[in-house]
Amino acid sequence: MSATLSDEALDLIFREARTYNGWLDKPVSDEQIHQIYELLKMGPTSANQQPGRFVWCKSQESRERLAQHAMEGNREKIRTAPVCAIIGYDLDFHEQLPWLFPHTDAKSWFEGDEEGRREHAFRNSALQGAYLLLAARALGLDCGPMSGFDQEATTKEFFADQPRYRADWLCAIGYGDRTTIFDRSPRPEFDTFNQLI
C-alpha cells in the first residue's frame, strides 16, 4: 500500500476537481455506479449506521421527473447529466443496526429518540454523500452537487414506498464539460476558520 496519495491523485480528487454545470455526451455505466457505492460504503459512519439511501437517476425519464422538483437553474443540469444521485437518509436507520453493528445492542440507543436519530441520519448521510462525491472523482468521473430542489416533493416521489426516508441533496455525475465551470471561488487561509491549540 502506498504511504500517501501522489500529487496527481490529490489533484484529481481535491485540487483540480471542480463542480460542473454541463456534461460531455459520454455515458456512465451501471457498473461505474456500483463501483462508486462499493467505495463509499467503506467510509466510516457513527456505529456503522450507514443511514444514506441513494437513488441513482440514470434513465432520461427518471431525470426528467427529478428535474421537475429542482430550482429553475438546476433543471437543465439534471436533465443533461448522465446520472443524478439523490442522497437521502432513513430516519429509522436504527432498525438495521442489529446486522450492521452486531456486537452490541446499538438499536436501543436510538429507540424513542426521534430527534437524535434525525441528527445522526442527517450528519452521517452527509458524510456518505461526501464519500460518494470523492469516490466518483477517484474513479475518473466529475460531480455537480446541488441543494436547490424541493426536498419534500422529491421525497414523496422517489421514496413513496419508504415513508421514513428523506431526500437531502443531489449530485450529478458524468464527464464534465470544462466550458461549463465557473471561476474557482476563493478559499480561506488556514487562520480564518481554524484554531490550532
Place this chain on the structure above:
Amino acid sequence: MSATLSDEALDLIFREARTYNGWLDKPVSDEQIHQIYELLKMGPTSANQQPGRFVWCKSQESRERLAQHAMEGNREKIRTAPVCAIIGYDLDFHEQLPWLFPHTDAKSWFEGDEEGRREHAFRNSALQGAYLLLAARALGLDCGPMSGFDQEATTKEFFADQPRYRADWLCAIGYGDRTTIFDRSPRPEFDTFNQLI
C-alpha cells in the same frame, strides 16, 4: 493528471482504511494539519459556504480539556491521539458570503432564515469533515471519528468567543495502532440501500 486513482490509492483512503481507537507514539506536525486543511478546503460546499470551523487540539492540555467533555469510552482515545479535531460550524456563515461567493448576493438568500442556515451549516460542515477525514488518510494518516461527546459544553469551552459557532463531531488523527481496531462491521450489498432507475 491521472485518469483514475490506482487500486493502492483506493485501498489507502477507502478499502483498507479503518477507524482507530489507539495510536502509535508518533507525532503529527503543524505542517501536516495545514496540509489537511489545504486539501479539505478545496472540496465543494453549497455556494462555497465553507461553514466548517475547525479546532485542532494538539497540545496535551487542549486534548485533556476536550476529553473531559467526551463519553467515558472516548476519553482515552482523545487523550492519547496526537491530534483531535473538533468539526464545528458557524450558524452565521452567510456573513462571509460576500467574499466567499463574490459574484452574487448570496448573503441575502440566508438573512432572516435561521433554520435554513442551520440546515446548510450542518450539512455542508459534515461534508467538510468527510473531506478532512479522507484528506488525512490521503496524506498517510489514520482517523478515529467520534460523536460521543457533549456538544454544548464543548461549544462553550472551545468557541467561547464565537457565540454563533457550534461543535458538531470529533476526529482523532495520528498513526493508528493496528491492534486497536475492531473487526470490520458488515457493509451492505448495493440493492439494500440503493435504487438505480
